[in-house]
Amino acid sequence: MLKAKKEYIYKRLKAGDEALRPLYHELVRTVKRLTRKAKSEYELRVASQAKTDAKGFFQLYKTKSREEIGPLRTANGEIVSSAEEISRIMNDYFLTVFT
Numbered sequence: 001m002l003k004a005k006k007e008y009i010y011k012r013l014k015a016g017d018e019a020l021r022p023l024y025h026e027l028v029r030t031v032k033r034l035t036r037k038a039k040s041e042y043e044l045r046v047a048s049q050a051k052t053d054a055k056g057f058f059q060l061y062k063t064k065s066r067e068e069i070g071p072l073r074t075a076n077g078e079i080v081s082s083a084e085e086i087s088r089i090m091n092d093y094f095l096t097v098f099t
Contacts, residue, residue, distance in 0.1 A: 002027060002030060002031050002034070003031055005027060006024065006027040006028060006031055009024045009027060010024060043060065046060050068083075069086055069090075071086075072085075072086055072089050
């Protein structure tokens, strides 16, 4: 309900009703705070139920994990897949970009 109200006020604000700006910013902060709180409570609930509901825990864990970078091609064309070589190649690349 708050999100719908925020969107309505946003549309009115874009139409030129500047008196709603403070109300809009207050709603944005409220929606963000409530969203963060609900997400945190959900994660705590899933973590506390991990012993009985392993599937729910691993579903949440899967969304939080990231895949590693795949094989990279060096400047002279060879393909590298070891973590040390990939980190060296990325480091060399970023050194050339940011210097």
